[in-house]
Amino acid sequence: MTHEELLVANALAFWNLAISRADKLFLNLTEKELDRAVAPGKNRLIYIWGHLAAVNDSLFSLMGIGQRLHPELDEVFITAPDRTAVNEISAADVKKAWTEINAKLSSEFAKMTPADWLHKHTAVSDADFVKEPLRNRMAILLTRTAHMAYHMGQAALIEKQ
Amino acid sequence: MTHEELLVANALAFWNLAISRADKLFLNLTEKELDRAVAPGKNRLIYIWGHLAAVNDSLFSLMGIGQRLHPELDEVFITAPDRTAVNEISAADVKKAWTEINAKLSSEFAKMTPADWLHKHTAVSDADFVKEPLRNRMAILLTRTAHMAYHMGQAALIEKQ
Numbered sequence: 001m002t003h004e005e006l007l008v009a010n011a012l013a014f015w016n017l018a019i020s021r022a023d024k025l026f027l028n029l030t031e032k033e034l035d036r037a038v039a040p041g042k043n044r045l046i047y048i049w050g051h052l053a054a055v056n057d058s059l060f061s062l063m064g065i066g067q068r069l070h071p072e073l074d075e076v077f078i079t080a081p082d083r084t085a086v087n088e089i090s091a092a093d094v095k096k097a098w099t100e101i102n103a104k105l106s107s108e109f110a111k112m113t114p115a116d117w118l119h120k121h122t123a124v125s126d127a128d129f130v131k132e133p134l135r136n137r138m139a140i141l142l143t144r145t146a147h148m149a150y151h152m153g154q155a156a157l158i159e160k161q
Numbered sequence: 162m163t164h165e166e167l168l169v170a171n172a173l174a175f176w177n178l179a180i181s182r183a184d185k186l187f188l189n190l191t192e193k194e195l196d197r198a199v200a201p202g203k204n205r206l207i208y209i210w211g212h213l214a215a216v217n218d219s220l221f222s223l224m225g226i227g228q229r230l231h232p233e234l235d236e237v238f239i240t241a242p243d244r245t246a247v248n249e250i251s252a253a254d255v256k257k258a259w260t261e262i263n264a265k266l267s268s269e270f271a272k273m274t275p276a277d278w279l280h281k282h283t284a285v286s287d288a289d290f291v292k293e294p295l296r297n298r299m300a301i302l303l304t305r306t307a308h309m310a311y312h313m314g315q316a317a318l319i320e321k322q
Contacts, residue, residue, distance in 0.1 A: 003275045006294060007168040013295050014303040039200035039318050114164045133167060134174050142175040142303070146310035153311035154318060157200050 004114035011117075011141055012109055018148040019102050022052060025155060026098070031091045038154045043082045045158070046091055048151045050077035053098040055147055056105060063137045064122045065108045070097040109141075117141070165275035172278075172302055173270055179309040180263050183213060186316060187259070192252045199315045204243045206319070207252055209312045211238035214259040216308055217266060224298045225283045226269045231258040270302075278302070 001009065026034070026049045034046040043051075054073035060066045073094075076085040089097075117138040120129040129135055162170065187195070187210045195207040204212075215234035221227045234255075237246040250258075278299045281290040290296055 001294075003165040003279060004163075004168060006279050006297075007165060007172075007275065007299060010295050010297065010299045010303060011168075011172075013300065014307070017304070018307065039203075042200075042318055114168065118164060118167050133162070134171050136167075136171065138168060138171045139174065142171065142306075143178070145303075146175070146179065146307050149307035149310040150314035150317075153314035156311075157203055157315060157318075 002114075008112075008114050008117055008138075011138060015109070015141055015145050016106075018145045018152070019106075021152060022049075022148055025152070027095065034091050036158055037082075038157045043154070045155055046094065047077060047082035048155055049098065050089060050094045052148055052151060053094060053101055054078050055144060057097070057101045059105060059140060059144060060108075062121055062123060062140055064119075065112075065137075066104070069101050069104060073097060112137075163275075169273075169275050169278055169299075172299060176270070176302055176306050177267075179306045179313075180267075182313060183210075183309055186313070188256065195252050197319050198243075199318050204315070206316055207255065208238060208243035209316055210259065211250060211255045213309055213312060214255060214262055215239050216305060218258070218262045220266060220301060220305060221269075223282055223284060223301055225280075226273075226298075227265070230262050230265060234258060273298075 026045070029045065031046075034049065035044055037044045038048070050073055053070065054077045057068045057070050057073060060068045073089065076087065076089050080086075118133075118136050120126070121135060121137055121140050124132070124135040187206070190206065192207075195210065196205055198205050199209070211234055214231065215238045218229045218231050218234060221229040234250065237248065237250050241247075279294075279297050281287070281296060282298055282301050285293070285296040
Protein backbone atom coordinates (compact mmCIF):
# COMPACT_ATOMS: atom_id res chain seq x y z
CA MET A 1 0.00 0.00 0.00
CA THR A 2 1.10 3.58 -0.61
CA HIS A 3 1.50 6.06 2.23
CA GLU A 4 -1.82 7.69 1.44
CA GLU A 5 -3.57 4.32 1.35
CA LEU A 6 -2.05 3.35 4.69
CA LEU A 7 -3.14 6.64 6.28
CA VAL A 8 -6.69 6.08 5.06
CA ALA A 9 -6.56 2.49 6.34
CA ASN A 10 -5.50 3.86 9.75
CA ALA A 11 -8.49 6.19 9.83
CA LEU A 12 -10.89 3.41 8.82
CA ALA A 13 -9.45 1.06 11.46
CA PHE A 14 -10.00 3.87 13.97
CA TRP A 15 -13.66 4.20 12.89
CA ASN A 16 -14.18 0.43 12.94
CA LEU A 17 -12.72 0.20 16.44
CA ALA A 18 -15.21 2.78 17.71
CA ILE A 19 -18.11 0.94 16.04
CA SER A 20 -17.02 -2.39 17.48
CA ARG A 21 -16.74 -0.93 20.99
CA ALA A 22 -20.23 0.54 20.72
CA ASP A 23 -21.55 -2.74 19.32
CA LYS A 24 -20.01 -4.64 22.22
CA LEU A 25 -21.75 -2.40 24.72
CA PHE A 26 -25.15 -1.73 23.19
CA LEU A 27 -25.93 -5.01 21.42
CA ASN A 28 -25.59 -6.93 24.69
CA LEU A 29 -27.94 -4.82 26.79
CA THR A 30 -31.56 -5.61 27.57
CA GLU A 31 -34.30 -3.03 27.02
CA LYS A 32 -34.36 -2.50 30.79
CA GLU A 33 -30.60 -1.93 30.93
CA LEU A 34 -30.80 0.50 28.01
CA ASP A 35 -33.31 2.50 30.03
CA ARG A 36 -30.70 3.44 32.68
CA ALA A 37 -29.29 6.98 32.74
CA VAL A 38 -25.49 7.42 32.69
CA ALA A 39 -25.76 9.66 35.76
CA PRO A 40 -28.71 11.05 37.76
CA GLY A 41 -30.85 13.18 35.44
CA LYS A 42 -28.58 12.61 32.45
CA ASN A 43 -29.17 10.79 29.17
CA ARG A 44 -30.28 7.18 29.15
CA LEU A 45 -28.23 4.61 27.23
CA ILE A 46 -31.01 4.14 24.69
CA TYR A 47 -30.89 7.86 23.96
CA ILE A 48 -27.11 7.82 23.50
CA TRP A 49 -27.38 4.81 21.19
CA GLY A 50 -30.11 6.41 19.08
CA HIS A 51 -28.17 9.68 19.05
CA LEU A 52 -25.03 7.97 17.76
CA ALA A 53 -27.09 6.17 15.10
CA ALA A 54 -28.64 9.48 13.99
CA VAL A 55 -25.29 11.28 13.81
CA ASN A 56 -23.69 8.40 11.92
CA ASP A 57 -26.66 8.40 9.52
CA SER A 58 -26.07 12.09 8.84
CA LEU A 59 -22.66 11.20 7.35
CA PHE A 60 -24.21 10.07 4.05
CA SER A 61 -25.38 13.58 3.19
CA LEU A 62 -22.53 15.38 4.96
CA MET A 63 -19.99 13.39 2.96
CA GLY A 64 -22.15 13.35 -0.16
CA ILE A 65 -21.97 9.56 -0.45
CA GLY A 66 -25.64 8.62 -0.61
CA GLN A 67 -29.08 9.04 0.88
CA ARG A 68 -29.43 8.66 4.61
CA LEU A 69 -31.34 5.61 5.81
CA HIS A 70 -33.15 6.72 8.97
CA PRO A 71 -34.03 10.43 9.07
CA GLU A 72 -36.78 9.62 11.59
CA LEU A 73 -34.08 9.27 14.26
CA ASP A 74 -33.29 13.00 14.32
CA GLU A 75 -36.55 14.17 15.86
CA VAL A 76 -36.26 11.72 18.74
CA PHE A 77 -32.51 11.59 19.34
CA ILE A 78 -31.14 14.96 18.18
CA THR A 79 -33.84 17.63 18.18
CA ALA A 80 -35.55 16.43 21.35
CA PRO A 81 -33.60 16.07 24.60
CA ASP A 82 -33.90 12.65 26.24
CA ARG A 83 -37.35 11.75 27.63
CA THR A 84 -39.11 14.57 25.74
CA ALA A 85 -39.81 13.16 22.26
CA VAL A 86 -43.48 12.98 21.33
CA ASN A 87 -42.99 9.68 19.50
CA GLU A 88 -40.66 7.05 20.91
CA ILE A 89 -38.49 4.66 18.91
CA SER A 90 -38.09 1.18 20.39
CA ALA A 91 -34.77 -0.39 21.29
CA ALA A 92 -35.37 -3.01 18.59
CA ASP A 93 -35.78 -0.26 15.99
CA VAL A 94 -32.68 1.61 17.20
CA LYS A 95 -30.72 -1.62 16.95
CA LYS A 96 -31.97 -2.22 13.42
CA ALA A 97 -31.20 1.35 12.33
CA TRP A 98 -27.74 1.35 13.98
CA THR A 99 -26.79 -1.90 12.28
CA GLU A 100 -28.07 -0.88 8.86
CA ILE A 101 -26.47 2.56 8.95
CA ASN A 102 -23.04 1.31 9.97
CA ALA A 103 -23.12 -1.53 7.44
CA LYS A 104 -23.93 0.87 4.61
CA LEU A 105 -21.29 3.37 5.78
CA SER A 106 -18.72 0.59 5.92
CA SER A 107 -19.63 -0.49 2.42
CA GLU A 108 -19.39 3.08 1.04
CA PHE A 109 -16.14 3.81 2.91
CA ALA A 110 -14.56 0.69 1.40
CA LYS A 111 -15.00 2.11 -2.11
CA MET A 112 -13.34 5.44 -1.40
CA THR A 113 -9.83 6.32 -2.58
CA PRO A 114 -7.51 8.71 -0.69
CA ALA A 115 -8.55 11.43 -3.17
CA ASP A 116 -12.20 10.73 -2.33
CA TRP A 117 -11.46 11.25 1.37
CA LEU A 118 -9.82 14.58 0.62
CA HIS A 119 -12.89 15.79 -1.29
CA LYS A 120 -14.75 18.63 0.42
CA HIS A 121 -17.69 17.79 2.62
CA THR A 122 -21.10 19.20 1.72
CA ALA A 123 -21.32 21.77 4.54
CA VAL A 124 -18.47 23.87 3.12
CA SER A 125 -18.65 26.07 0.01
CA ASP A 126 -16.25 25.70 -2.92
CA ALA A 127 -14.76 29.13 -2.12
CA ASP A 128 -14.16 28.31 1.55
CA PHE A 129 -12.74 24.90 0.70
CA VAL A 130 -10.03 26.51 -1.44
CA LYS A 131 -8.89 28.40 1.67
CA GLU A 132 -9.49 25.53 4.11
CA PRO A 133 -8.70 22.23 2.38
CA LEU A 134 -8.95 20.25 5.61
CA ARG A 135 -12.74 20.70 5.64
CA ASN A 136 -12.95 17.40 3.83
CA ARG A 137 -14.61 14.01 4.30
CA MET A 138 -11.65 12.77 6.34
CA ALA A 139 -12.24 15.52 8.92
CA ILE A 140 -15.85 14.32 9.21
CA LEU A 141 -14.76 10.70 9.65
CA LEU A 142 -12.29 11.58 12.42
CA THR A 143 -14.52 13.97 14.35
CA ARG A 144 -17.50 11.61 14.23
CA THR A 145 -15.32 8.79 15.50
CA ALA A 146 -14.39 11.03 18.43
CA HIS A 147 -18.11 11.79 18.84
CA MET A 148 -18.72 8.08 19.46
CA ALA A 149 -15.85 7.99 21.98
CA TYR A 150 -17.25 11.07 23.75
CA HIS A 151 -20.57 9.36 24.44
CA MET A 152 -18.99 5.95 25.10
CA GLY A 153 -17.08 7.62 27.93
CA GLN A 154 -20.42 8.64 29.40
CA ALA A 155 -21.94 5.20 28.87
CA ALA A 156 -18.96 3.64 30.67
CA LEU A 157 -19.98 5.43 33.86
CA ILE A 158 -22.81 2.99 34.36
CA GLU A 159 -21.43 0.03 32.49
CA LYS A 160 -18.94 -0.58 35.28
CA GLN A 161 -21.37 -0.31 38.19
CA MET B 162 0.34 19.62 -0.28
CA THR B 163 0.33 16.00 -1.41
CA HIS B 164 -2.45 13.60 -0.47
CA GLU B 165 -0.35 12.03 2.25
CA GLU B 166 0.56 15.44 3.67
CA LEU B 167 -3.10 16.48 3.70
CA LEU B 168 -4.14 13.28 5.47
CA VAL B 169 -1.49 13.87 8.15
CA ALA B 170 -2.62 17.50 8.44
CA ASN B 171 -6.19 16.25 9.00
CA ALA B 172 -5.04 13.99 11.82
CA LEU B 173 -3.03 16.78 13.45
CA ALA B 174 -5.98 19.20 13.19
CA PHE B 175 -8.06 16.49 14.86
CA TRP B 176 -5.53 16.19 17.70
CA ASN B 177 -5.27 19.97 18.08
CA LEU B 178 -9.05 20.31 18.25
CA ALA B 179 -9.18 17.83 21.13
CA ILE B 180 -6.39 19.67 22.96
CA SER B 181 -8.08 23.04 22.49
CA ARG B 182 -11.41 21.70 23.78
CA ALA B 183 -9.70 20.29 26.87
CA ASP B 184 -7.79 23.56 27.35
CA LYS B 185 -11.02 25.51 27.13
CA LEU B 186 -12.59 23.42 29.85
CA PHE B 187 -9.77 22.78 32.28
CA LEU B 188 -7.75 26.00 32.12
CA ASN B 189 -10.80 28.02 33.13
CA LEU B 190 -11.74 26.04 36.23
CA THR B 191 -10.87 26.94 39.80
CA GLU B 192 -9.27 24.42 42.12
CA LYS B 193 -12.64 24.01 43.82
CA GLU B 194 -14.40 23.37 40.51
CA LEU B 195 -11.73 20.84 39.54
CA ASP B 196 -12.54 18.97 42.74
CA ARG B 197 -16.05 18.08 41.54
CA ALA B 198 -16.82 14.50 40.44
CA VAL B 199 -18.39 13.96 37.00
CA ALA B 200 -21.11 11.84 38.65
CA PRO B 201 -21.68 10.59 42.21
CA GLY B 202 -18.72 8.45 43.24
CA LYS B 203 -16.98 8.86 39.87
CA ASN B 204 -13.72 10.56 38.93
CA ARG B 205 -13.14 14.20 39.79
CA LEU B 206 -12.24 16.65 37.02
CA ILE B 207 -8.74 17.09 38.44
CA TYR B 208 -8.22 13.34 38.16
CA ILE B 209 -9.41 13.28 34.55
CA TRP B 210 -7.14 16.20 33.69
CA GLY B 211 -4.11 14.59 35.31
CA HIS B 212 -4.99 11.28 33.66
CA LEU B 213 -5.13 12.87 30.21
CA ALA B 214 -1.80 14.62 30.86
CA ALA B 215 -0.21 11.31 31.91
CA VAL B 216 -1.53 9.44 28.88
CA ASN B 217 -0.44 12.20 26.51
CA ASP B 218 3.00 12.19 28.17
CA SER B 219 3.29 8.46 27.47
CA LEU B 220 3.19 9.21 23.73
CA PHE B 221 6.84 10.27 23.68
CA SER B 222 8.04 6.77 24.50
CA LEU B 223 5.20 4.97 22.74
CA MET B 224 5.96 6.81 19.51
CA GLY B 225 9.72 6.79 20.12
CA ILE B 226 9.96 10.56 19.71
CA GLY B 227 11.69 11.60 22.91
CA GLN B 228 11.83 11.31 26.66
CA ARG B 229 8.64 11.83 28.57
CA LEU B 230 8.43 14.95 30.71
CA HIS B 231 6.31 13.99 33.73
CA PRO B 232 6.52 10.31 34.70
CA GLU B 233 5.45 11.29 38.23
CA LEU B 234 1.88 11.66 36.92
CA ASP B 235 1.41 7.91 36.37
CA GLU B 236 1.39 6.88 40.02
CA VAL B 237 -1.29 9.42 40.90
CA PHE B 238 -3.43 9.47 37.76
CA ILE B 239 -3.04 6.05 36.15
CA THR B 240 -1.95 3.43 38.69
CA ALA B 241 -4.06 4.79 41.56
CA PRO B 242 -7.82 5.22 41.17
CA ASP B 243 -9.09 8.71 42.01
CA ARG B 244 -8.84 9.75 45.70
CA THR B 245 -6.45 6.89 46.57
CA ALA B 246 -2.99 8.20 45.67
CA VAL B 247 -0.55 8.43 48.57
CA ASN B 248 0.95 11.64 47.22
CA GLU B 249 -1.24 14.27 45.62
CA ILE B 250 -0.32 16.53 42.73
CA SER B 251 -1.74 20.05 42.87
CA ALA B 252 -3.96 21.59 40.21
CA ALA B 253 -1.19 24.10 39.49
CA ASP B 254 1.27 21.28 38.86
CA VAL B 255 -1.20 19.38 36.64
CA LYS B 256 -1.73 22.55 34.64
CA LYS B 257 2.01 23.07 34.23
CA ALA B 258 2.58 19.44 33.21
CA TRP B 259 -0.40 19.41 30.79
CA THR B 260 0.80 22.58 29.09
CA GLU B 261 4.43 21.47 28.82
CA ILE B 262 3.56 17.99 27.54
CA ASN B 263 1.21 19.21 24.83
CA ALA B 264 3.59 21.96 23.72
CA LYS B 265 6.44 19.47 23.32
CA LEU B 266 4.19 16.95 21.53
CA SER B 267 3.03 19.68 19.18
CA SER B 268 6.62 20.65 18.46
CA GLU B 269 7.66 17.03 17.77
CA PHE B 270 4.56 16.30 15.66
CA ALA B 271 5.33 19.31 13.48
CA LYS B 272 8.66 17.77 12.44
CA MET B 273 7.21 14.43 11.35
CA THR B 274 6.75 13.44 7.72
CA PRO B 275 4.00 11.07 6.51
CA ALA B 276 6.61 8.28 6.50
CA ASP B 277 7.44 9.08 10.13
CA TRP B 278 3.78 8.70 11.07
CA LEU B 279 3.67 5.29 9.39
CA HIS B 280 6.67 4.09 11.38
CA LYS B 281 5.86 1.35 13.89
CA HIS B 282 5.16 2.34 17.47
CA THR B 283 7.41 0.97 20.21
CA ALA B 284 4.90 -1.48 21.71
CA VAL B 285 4.90 -3.70 18.61
CA SER B 286 7.72 -6.00 17.51
CA ASP B 287 9.35 -5.80 14.09
CA ALA B 288 7.91 -9.21 13.21
CA ASP B 289 4.36 -8.28 14.22
CA PHE B 290 4.60 -4.95 12.43
CA VAL B 291 5.32 -6.70 9.13
CA LYS B 292 2.00 -8.50 9.50
CA GLU B 293 0.10 -5.53 10.99
CA PRO B 294 1.41 -2.31 9.40
CA LEU B 295 -1.36 -0.21 10.94
CA ARG B 296 0.23 -0.57 14.39
CA ASN B 297 2.04 2.67 13.69
CA ARG B 298 2.39 6.11 15.26
CA MET B 299 -0.69 7.36 13.41
CA ALA B 300 -2.82 4.72 15.16
CA ILE B 301 -1.50 6.01 18.49
CA LEU B 302 -2.29 9.61 17.57
CA LEU B 303 -5.86 8.78 16.56
CA THR B 304 -6.71 6.52 19.48
CA ARG B 305 -5.26 8.95 22.03
CA THR B 306 -7.29 11.75 20.51
CA ALA B 307 -10.38 9.60 21.00
CA HIS B 308 -9.16 8.94 24.56
CA MET B 309 -9.39 12.68 25.24
CA ALA B 310 -12.89 12.79 23.73
CA TYR B 311 -13.96 9.81 25.87
CA HIS B 312 -13.11 11.62 29.09
CA MET B 313 -14.31 15.01 27.83
CA GLY B 314 -17.73 13.40 27.37
CA GLN B 315 -17.65 12.51 31.05
CA ALA B 316 -16.43 15.95 32.08
CA ALA B 317 -19.29 17.53 30.11
CA LEU B 318 -21.78 15.87 32.46
CA ILE B 319 -20.96 18.39 35.15
CA GLU B 320 -19.81 21.26 32.98
CA LYS B 321 -23.38 21.87 31.91
CA GLN B 322 -24.94 21.71 35.36
